[in-house]
Amino acid sequence: MALLEVHDLEVCYGVIRALHGISFEVNQGEIVTLIGANGAGKTTTMQSVVGLIPKKSGVVTFDGADITKTPCHKIVHLGMTQVPEGRRIFQELSVYENLLMGAYSMKKDQADFKQDIEMVYERFPRLAERKNQIAGTLSGGEQQMLAIGRALMSHPKLLMLDEPSMGLSPLLVDEVFKIIKDINKDGTTILLVEQNAGKSLAISDRAYVLENGKIVLSGTGSELASSEMVRKAYLGG
Ligand SMILES: Nc1ncnc2c1ncn2[C@@H]1O[C@H](COP(=O)(O)OP(=O)(O)O)[C@@H](O)[C@H]1O
């Protein structure tokens, strides 16, 4: 059984249908990517899976439980955490306080906070050096690392990332993809949505191509990277 199973998910904004019944799954231990252009429905998919946008129809199961109608705050407790598009860290709070907010929703005790924060600082030494810095003054790459670090504070079974490479320099993009790969190696299953098809397919076990709210192609990362259609539409040649 897959860790996350999305079956025939349909989402509408008013009379506009953004997702036309999409189905995909993420197995334990995998990195799975939904690649798609701007407006394809990537964010809508992620937000509706975590319960932030209502589903018109379809079924979502996570870790064996039907979560189709489960509210967002309960979904985090089941072990699914997302790093939203544009990072959305608390700009006025320090790095340390942002990390605390990641743990806050889990209602853990102080000893656990400390251990978890150390775990994040170990993975992101740059955050440790900047723990008292106001988050809004971090660079784009550092803010992305903070957003990922904050998500890790809840020990997700499934970490979902919405365009983590957006707006970053090529060097930082490589660093962020390496971090995602490392997090996966350490046992966390990953669902990624990305416009950067080249980099994301290179680290993905499997991927799906989302176009205009429909899944039009799926396969292993390498199958899709060498597919004619993906090369033409997403890899510039
Ligand atoms: N709040 C909203 N209200 C109305 N339409 C929306 C809203 N958010 C997204 N859409 C539309 O839904 C479609 C998918 O958007 P989105 O999921 O943000 O795509 P992506 O993340 O792949 O760029 C687009 O056509 C977009 O204009």
Ligand SMILES: [Mg+2]
């Ligand atoms: Mg988006």
